[in-house]
Amino acid sequence: MVHGEAWTLKEFFTYPNEYIYWTIQIVMYPFMTGLVAGAFVLSSLYHVFGVKELKGIARFSLVFSFALLPVAMLPLMLHLQQPQRGIEVMMTPHFTSAIAAFGIVFSTYGMIVASELWFVYRKHFVEEALKLRAIENRNLGEHLAHLLFSALTLGAMDLSDAALEADERAVKKLAACGIPVACFLHGYAGFIFGSVKANALWMTPLMPVIFICSAVVSGIALCMLTYIITMEIRKFLAARKKHLYPELPSPEELKSAELQVVTMTAKYLVMFLVAAITLELLDLIFRGYTAMKSWDILRSVIYEKDFVNIFVIQYGMGNLLPFIIFLTPGLTIRRAMLGTSFVLLGVFMMRWNVVIGGQAFSSSLSGFMHYTLPIWPDSMENFKEGLFGALTVAIVPFVLFWIINKVMPVFKDTH
Amino acid sequence: MKSHVWRPLYVVLLVIAAVLVARKIMVPADFGVGSRGYMYGWHRPSNEEQWKQVSVKYRTAEYCKNCHRDKYDEIKKSPHAAINCENCHGPALGHPDDPKSLTIDRNRELCARCHFRLEYRTSGRGKIRGIDPKTHHPELECVTCHWPHDPRKEGRT
C-alpha cells in the first residue's frame, strides 16, 4: 500500500496518484499552533493592555503557551515522511514556500515567550537558587535543582525594586512584540492553505485571517477551560489541606476570583468568535454567488458529504451553542466549561473541514475521496497518522505543562 | 549594557550562532541558487548529475537490430512495424551479458492491450481489429495461431 492508500476511499474519477496525503496530523498542527497563539494573546491582554481582571489567568496562559510550543512541532514530526530531515527547514529555507516561514516564525516566537517567562519568573528563580544554596548538605535532587535554578537566573541576582520594575517593563515590551508574531505564527498556517491555487476549497485570501481569528478563539477557550479545571483542583486541595496550612485561600475566595476572570475572558472569546464566523460565512457566500468551475463539486462536498461536519458540528455546536451559552445572562462556571468545550470542538472541526474537506474532492473536479481515520495502530504509519498519534499530540502539552509548572509555578504570586 | 534586561538576548544570539554552525556542517557546500533563480532554482546542483546517471533499461529496437537483424527486418515490414521489441520481450538492460536471454511474454493480456475490440470510432483504437478475449479461444495463447512478428502469418508453436 502506498502512503495514503490505507485510509482513502476513492469514488468516480480521481487522478491515479491522488490520495489523502494531509491527514489528522495536519489537522492537529494548526489546532495546536492556534492554541499557542491564542494563549499568548490572552496573556498579552493583561501585560500590554492592562486588563487587571485577567492577571490571574495571564501568567497561566503564558506558561501554557510555552508548554504548547514543542507540542506544535510534534504533529509535523509525525507526519513527515523523512522527519530526521525536518531541520532542513531552518538550514536551507525556501522562502517562496509558506512552510519555510515556520523555522523563523517558530524560533522567534519561542524566544519571545521564553524571554517573557524569564522576566516574569526571574524573582522566583533567584529566590529558589538562594534558598537551595543556603542548604548545607544538599542531596542529589536538591543539588540538581540548585544547578537548574542558578542557570535559569542567568546570573542576574538583583532583586531590588528598580530591577523588578525593569523586569515589568521588559515583559510589557515583549508581550507587545509578541502579539504580531503570534498572529504571524498562525497567519502563516492559514497562508499555507490559502495560497494553494491547485485546491479549489483552500484558495482564498481570507484563509490567513480566518485562521488567526479562530486561533485566538481556541487559545482563549483552552486557557479558560484549563484555568477552570486547575482552579477546581486547587479548591479541592485547599479544602483538604486547610487544617495543615491555614494561610491557603479558602474555597470561597478562590471561587469568586475565578468567576470574575472567566466572565471577563468570555467577553473576548465571543468577540473573536463573531469575527471568525463572519469571515467563514463570507467565504461560503462568495463561493456560491460567483459559482466558479469548482463550485459544482464544492457544493456537493459542503452541502452533502460534509454537511454534518460543517453545519451541525462546526457551526451549530462550535459557534451557535457557545453564543447562546455565553450571551445568556448569569454565566456560571459549569456553563463556561461547557461553552469552552464546544468552542474547542468547533475550532477543531474547522481545521478538519479545511484540511480533510479540501481533499474530499479530486483535482479533476470529477471524483471524491473519503477519509477514514485509522483507529487501531497496527503499523507505524497507522499510529503516526491515526487516532493514537492525534491523542498523543493532545495529551503531551498537559504533561509538559505539569513539568514546567514545577519550575515556573503558575499560581504562586511572584510579585 | 549593564542592565540584566539584555541577558535573554545573549542567549538568543548564542542559539542563532549554533544554528549557523550547524548549517555550515549539514548543508552541502554547493547548495544554492541555480539558473532558474531563487524561486525555481533553489537546490543542490550535484543532484542533476545523479539523475543523469540512472541506468537505462530499455534500449529500443535499434539496439536489438545489431544482433537480431532478421527478426528486426521481419517486424519492420509487417503491420506490427511500430511496436518496439521490448514491449513484448521486456527491457534489454545489459543483454546479452545480463540477462543472457529475454523473456517472451506469451500472455493473452499482452495482445489484448490493443486487440481487445473497443468500438471507439473517434479514437485510433476503433481502427484496430480485435476480439473479445473472453469468448475468442480463451483456452489458448494467441501465438498458437498468430505470429506476433508478422501477424499476417500463421502462428508457430
Next chain:
Amino acid sequence: MISRRNFCKKSLLMAGGLAIPLAALELFDPKRLLAEKADGKKTRWVFLVDTNKCVGCGFCVKACKIENEVPYDANVTRTWVERYIVTRDGKTHIDSPKGARDGFETTKIDIGEGKFEEIKNDDIDKAFFVPKLCNQCDNPPCVQVCPVGATYQTADGVVLVDRSWCIGCGYCIMGCPYGVRFFHPVYHVAEKCNFCYHRISKGMQTACVDACAFGARRVGNIRDPNDPVTKVIMTERVNVLKEEYGTTPQVFYLGLTKEVK
C-alpha cells in the same frame, strides 16, 4: 532650523536623485536583456501528445514503471492514460484503472471501490484516450512551495526532486494542479515524471515515447527550430491543460477537448 516646506522639497529631490542612478542600473542590466531575448538557453524540453492516436494500450505506463523503478504493483505511477466516454445523454464517463498500466481490460467504467458502470456501445457519442504526465511547467507551483529546496527546475526545463534532501512534507503534491506527484513507496520522498532525464540527456527519447507504437507521445526541444515536435507545436492547433492556473505547462496536446479534466 529647516522649515517643513524646505524639508519636503529637499527629501523629494534626494529621493528623485537617488532613483535615477538606481533606475539606470535596471535599464542597462545586460543579464536581464539577454534573458528577455530568448534566455540564451539551447535546450528546453517539451512534450507532444496526440490524443487522436492514443489507443489506450498502456505500454507507455508499463515501460515508465520499469525504466524508472517505480514498483510495478504499487498504485502510483509517473504517467497514466485516461479514458473518456461521452454518452448520448451528455454525461462524461472517465476512468483510469491502475493508471492504464494493464491497458483497458473491460468496456465497463471503473468508478472506484471495485464498482463498475456498464456502457452500451450504442450509447457512445465520443470515446478517446488522454495520456497524462508531468507538464514540466515554466512556472512550476510545486517548486514554489517546496520549503527546503528539494525540488527544482534545471536549465533545460525539467523539474527534478533531490531524493536525499526531500523531507516528505507533501506540499508539492498538494501544489500540483495536475496530480502528477506522489510519494515513492520505497524511498518515501516526493516523486514524479522527469521526462526520463537520464535518457534525454544522452540523446535518447523517454521510455514512454519509445514504447508508444502509435506515435501518440513525442518529446522534443522547443529551442531547436528543426525539431519535428517544435514544428507541430508552432504550426498546428495545440492546447495545454488547465491554462488558467498560470503554470505555463510544456506538454502540448492535439485533440484536447473540453471534457478533459
